[in-house]
Amino acid sequence: MKIICIGRNYAEHIAELNNERPSEPVIFIKPDSAVLPKEQDFYIPDFSKDIHYEVEVLVKIKKVGKHIAKAFAPKYYDEIGLGIDFTARDLQGQLKEKGLPWEKAKGFDGAAVIGTWVAKDKLANLGQLGFELKKNGVVVQSGNTSHMLYSIDEIISYVSQFFTLKKGDVIFTGTPAGVGKVAPNDYLSGILENQELFTVTIK
Numbered sequence: 001m002k003i004i005c006i007g008r009n010y011a012e013h014i015a016e017l018n019n020e021r022p023s024e025p026v027i028f029i030k031p032d033s034a035v036l037p038k039e040q041d042f043y044i045p046d047f048s049k050d051i052h053y054e055v056e057v058l059v060k061i062k063k064v065g066k067h068i069a070k071a072f073a074p075k076y077y078d079e080i081g082l083g084i085d086f087t088a089r090d091l092q093g094q095l096k097e098k099g100l101p102w103e104k105a106k107g108f109d110g111a112a113v114i115g116t117w118v119a120k121d122k123l124a125n126l127g128q129l130g131f132e133l134k135k136n137g138v139v140v141q142s143g144n145t146s147h148m149l150y151s152i153d154e155i156i157s158y159v160s161q162f163f164t165l166k167k168g169d170v171i172f173t174g175t176p177a178g179v180g181k182v183a184p185n186d187y188l189s190g191i192l193e194n195q196e197l198f199t200v201t202i203k
């Protein structure tokens with residue numbers, strides 16, 4: 001299984017990191033070893049002093065496909081989720097400055113939190129999903145899929161031009177504004193349409 005992530009998909013988050021608005025989706029990949037095992041705590045790695053949370057809506061691919069037209073994209077997923085794209089912001093900054101790939105800052109062990117999946121038929125409108133991340137009970141990120149620059153179906157269509165999508169692959173669709181640092185003993189929880197889909201304790 002592979003994890004495909006979209007960067008810079010919400011205008012307000014692009015602004016908070018002083019990034020350029022992309023003319024096409026920004027894509028990167030996390031290895032399957034990045035998935036934080038269920039019920040496991042997240043340990044801040046030694047190589048970073050600035051690990052950020054990024055809450056994101058997830059899509060699980062249900063069958064193999066490539067060159068998928070946007071109109072047919074809904075046939076390739078039945079489940080929607082919520083997760084965290086943990087990012088070593090300090091390391092990412094150094095890599096970006098040198099024009100180097102971000103993988104070390106985004107693909108390390110535990111950097112992908114994947115919550116409980118929800119059947120898409122249980123959700124009224126995928127283009128208008130509200131979601132939030134709470135840190136120690138306080139909302140720190142709050143987003144809505146209606147603010148995405150590229151919709152789920154556009155992402156699937158775009159990504160599948162480059163990578164064959166396979167059953168079980170997961171797409172992280174980008175984070176809204178409000179990203180921030182985690183510290184030991186923080187407790188994070190992710191909510192999609194009033195349903196809590198994951199909790200993580202930071203160590």
Ligand code: ZN
Pocket residue numbers: 005006007054056085172174175
């Ligand atoms: Zn992200």
